[in-house]
Amino acid sequence: MKQVKDIFIIDDDPMQSMMLQDYLSKYSTFTIHVYNSGEEALKHLDINPQIIFLDYNFDKAGADAMDGVEILKELKQHIPLTEVVMFSGQDKIEVAVNTMKYGAFDYIVKSESAFHRSENVIFNIIKRMKLQGEATMYKKLTYSLGIALLLVIIIAIWLYKTGNISDNPGWI
Amino acid sequence: MAKETDLTFLESFTGGNPEKMKKYMNMFIQMCPGQLTLMSDHLKNQNYDQLRAAAHSLKPQITYMGIKRGEGLVKEIEHMAAEKRDVEKLPDMLSEFSNICNMAVAELKERIV
Structure with missing residues (x-):
């Protein structure tokens, strides 16, 4: 997962969803999918979004609706590589800590600065994805070099044992 | 008489695009009365948890429409x-x-016309 293509917005407040969708629509590379409940979003996980903006409270969606943390847990179980950013009207630190505990990438308070912060969070996630991609590549490279070195040593020992090479290099 | 709404944020958010501003103002005009009725019903029924939830969900919209006097009040409620x-x-x-x-809804309606 090296680039952001699909973004989910899960919020029961249509104005908040529309404002965020409009704000992010300046980036034509993103396809934004809006859902007004967690239940609805969970039906579309085959899209495999890279980022999800998820509301913390789903009071408007009805008493039986899953709350933000329940949805977060489901999302992390089904699509663990997807980064989930929580949105809430509450600026309580306990709420933020609670969401982070269940694997949220960040927590944004719904305010005038929320949209700009969302944009910054997307760039932070992209940056992290690139770094993770590079780290994986270097890990593979190191592993391959290790295997190659081991093979050279094994061949050298085998040649030595079979007498095909000697201790005495030809130029001495 | 001082205005209840301050659309500075909305203007900046939409880049001053009148159509976009109208869209958001209309959404608020449509949603706000229903939410107020809901809050009032919950209070009558002494359903404070639902009152809290209704107040909570209206809070961001009050902020976006720049209803300064309402912001503190809805938080307190x-x-x-x-x-x-x-x-x-x-x-x-x-x-x-x-x-x-x-009053805010009335102001916004006037502005849209």
Whole structure:
């Protein structure tokens, strides 16, 4: 997962969803999918979004609706590589800590600065994805070099044992 | 008389695009009265948890429409309902908040025309 293509917005407040969708629509590379409940979003996980903006409270969606943390847990179980950013009207630190505990990438308070912060969070996630991609590549490279070195040593020992090479290099 | 709404944020958010501004103002005009009725019903039924939830969901929209007098009030209603504290004050507070919101809706309607 090296680039952001699909973004989910899960919020029961249509104005908040529309404002965020409009704000992010300046980036034509993103396809934004809006859902007004967690239940609805969970039906579309085959899209495999890279980022999800998820509301913390789903009071408007009805008493039986899953709350933000329940949805977060489901999302992390089904699509663990997807980064989930929580949105809430509450600026309580306990709420933020609670969401982070269940694997949220960040927590944004719904305010005038929320949209700009969302944009910054997307760039932070992209940056992290690139770094993770590079780290994986270097890990593979190191592993391959290790295997190659081991093979050279094994061949050298085998040649030595079979007498095909000697201790005495030809130029001495 | 001082205005209840301050559309500085909305203007900046939409880049001054009148159509986009109209879209958001219309959404608020459509949603706000229903939310106020809901809050009032919950208060009548002494359903403070639902009152808190309704106040909470209206809060960001109040902020985006720049309804400064309403912002503090809705926060206070939310907290008092959550803690079920000073509940006897809630009817007056909700009435004041509803008046502010109704004036804001009227202002926005005028602006759209």
